[in-house]
Amino acid sequence: MTAVLEAPPVTVAPEKRRRRRDWRAIGAFAVLTGPVVIGLGLFKYVAIAWSFLLSFNDARGTITLGHWIGFDNYAFLLGDDAFLTSLATIALFTVVIVPITFVASLGLAVLINSIKRGKAFFRTIFLIPAAVSYVVAALVWKMALFNGLPSGVANVLGGLFGADPVPWLSETSPPVYWVAVVTLRLWLQVGLYMILFLAGLQAISPSLYEAGELDGTTKWQAFRYITLPQLRNTSVAVLLLILIAAFQAFDEFYNLFGTGLSGTATAPVKPPLVYLYDSALGDQNYGVGSAGSFLLTVLIVVITLLQGRFVGFGKKD
């Protein structure tokens, strides 16, 4: 702004004036954005580019380049059933967790929005878990709720219905460890998405419901033909957030199934990020670890684009 105010009279040649003003603006721009750009560049983009180069190298126990092997790391991953299984695992996990989280948080939001008293109280109660870290929650789940002892909370509850104690986190037939994984994520996430839905619900004009009532709609019809369509933008955003969060699942799998001594080698399931963590940091194979993270990135981009196509993210109404 000062640049404009201090600009010399119009009599000065136009080119000169423009250049002087540009330099000052460029200077300010550089000072203001410089630190962020340098920080981002150094700690994100240089690292990403380096990792991309590493993915074409045989980098074992080192992060220096120099042993070019072309697409061998990519070929190794695409031929490794452990990696392909981890992709299948995360796909299954996403298919299960996304609709459940979506329905649960929408349901909670509608319920809380409809009660007359104690709205703030319940809103807070359900939001609190969102502030708990995955690591802490995973340890509570592992050690207190879903341990294999007859005195574990889940086993005590099961015992009331006559079920035998189960080692929840290592039993694979049936794979009951999913109960622990899914409930943990729901407990942590539902509150946050519920808040987003609540905001959406409160933005719906009451006059729509009043008009509906005059026409004699049932509660279900009001939900189906007024609430849901009005929540479309919120729903699409929430869906996208849940989806990306599901694909990036790492913390609960690592902490629920890791033993500390052998890492996650004996885990019944491994999502791709845990697999890549083990390859890069456990086995010290940074080439394979980098290649895998680029494969995963491509996958997330493709799925997000596809999802955008189907639900029309960013499309105008």
Add this chain to the structure above:
Amino acid sequence: MSPMNRRSFLVGSVLFAGGAALAGCTSDPLNKNAGAASGAKVTLQQWYHAYGESGTQQAVQRYAQEFTKAHPDIAINVSWIAGDYETKLNSAMLTAQAPDLFELGDFRYQNVKNGLLAPLDDVIAPAKADFSPAALDTVTVDGKIYGVKMIDDVMMLYYRKSALQAAGVQPPQTFAELLEATRKLNTGKQKGLYVGTDGVGEAATLLLWSSGADFFDSSGKKVAFASPEAVAAIAGLKQLHDTGGLLQGYPTDWSDPGAFANGATAMQWGGLWSLPDIKKALGDDFGVVAWPKFGDAGKQVARVGGWYQLANAKSAHPDAVKQFIDWLWIKNADLQKDWCVKYGFHIPARKPVAAQTTEFSSGPAKDAVTISQQNGKSYSGLWNKASATLFLQAATKIANGQADPAAELGDAAKKAQAEVDKQLA
């Protein structure tokens, strides 16, 4: 309270933040300046994994301080690393924050190959005869010695005498007896056997070794854990699970005596280090045996691990590192004894020190030493984390009945061979 105007609020905030920053500077939570404060010229960074026994962390800090007292020029800053120690160490070794010296449980040949370790021949040479040949061979690569064994740890099967008596079983000598004991000792509230929270732990390795097979063939370079006898032995994991007497999902893992000491299981695979805690909890109501033999060609085994003191090849103060290792792990018999018997139990790696300790002269502790001498077996230095992960993944699937043992282990062995070939290339 009088209303606060904007200026006084601002001044207050600045004072508060400034005070907090100053307090942060002086309290030095990471103790990075320990050396500078005591006037030392050099501060060495040393890493330990988090030992479970109480008093251990204070002990290593005390050793460091005693060294500085004797050598005022060198200070030691000890880091106590909880969780997956080796993974954290491996990634730190590639950075400028790498420790100057550190301990490592299973020696890895790949660390030498990757140029991470400094040879310690001149430190160990005068005391070479004090160490067992195995402790030297494991860390010898191309004629150079890369580590000083600090302690020997033997791992074995703890059993509760009273529980075995009540169930009418003997301490198991064969795998068939182990299966029977696990089944019979299961009372619902107290399970028969605990090998780890994941139901696998070291049991797959022990089954392999107890059948007479091994990870490598006699050449030491060809992966052999998919041989017919090895497959048969590891398939025994499924039988153990099928007894219904195997404890799983206990909050602490096998390396902690919790499950056994609290009576959640009648037998547990555990380490000698837990013996003092177990004695405190159970008195004389326990004994130890080696892992039972599998099949006719097999033999009883126990794993002998322990910890090596290693030196970073890229340390800026190689002489100070060697001086400290020599002082603590070669010369200082008193502190070595302190470390081996005052907290958990470990067998001193140096024979003269082991001969001085009286703690291993009777009872289960004596049995443990005998077991380690007669049945002890260690990992090869070529066995690395990547191969171990492949092996354990296959074993877990077999234990859960999700895979055909021969096919699964064959596949894992092929991949593990590729990992080994890469190391040797």
